[in-house]
Amino acid sequence: MTTHVGYIDDKADLVKxxxxxxxxxxGIARMVEEDxxxxxxxxxxxxxxKALERVALTxxxxxxxxxxxQAAAEGGDVAAAKIREASDAIARLVRS
Numbered sequence: 780m781t782t783h784v785g786y787i788d789d790k791a792d793l794v795k796x797x798x799x800x801x802x803x804x805x806g807i808a809r810m811v812e813e814d815x816x817x818x819x820x821x822x823x824x825x826x827x828x829k830a831l832e833r834v835a836l837t838x839x840x841x842x843x844x845x846x847x848x849q850a851a852a853e854g855g856d857v858a859a860a861k862i863r864e865a866s867d868a869i870a871r872l873v874r875s
Contacts, residue, residue, distance in 0.1 A: 785846045786841040788841070799830060800834070803826060807824055835872055839872070847861045850862075
């Protein structure tokens with residue numbers, strides 16, 4: 780039996796989004812190096828943050844649909860651990 784990560788179906792899209800965010804962050808660094816106006820830099824920081832949030836939400840959705848659902852079907856301690864893990868991840872996302 781082959782196991783795979785929950786985001787396997789979204790992997791190409793996630794990598795594309797991460798590369799775009801990486802480019803945005805490099806652009807922000809360049810803006811700071813060039814003494815770009817603060818508000819313009821903040822606008823780009825907001826865009827990069829949103830891009831990373833979208834990646835995080837996609838990963839979370841896939842984790843819930845695949846990993847947590849599979850563990851819930853098994854039940855018991857495995858299910859409880861996966862639900863706690865997902866809850867902790869959600870809490871970290873909300874705090875960030």
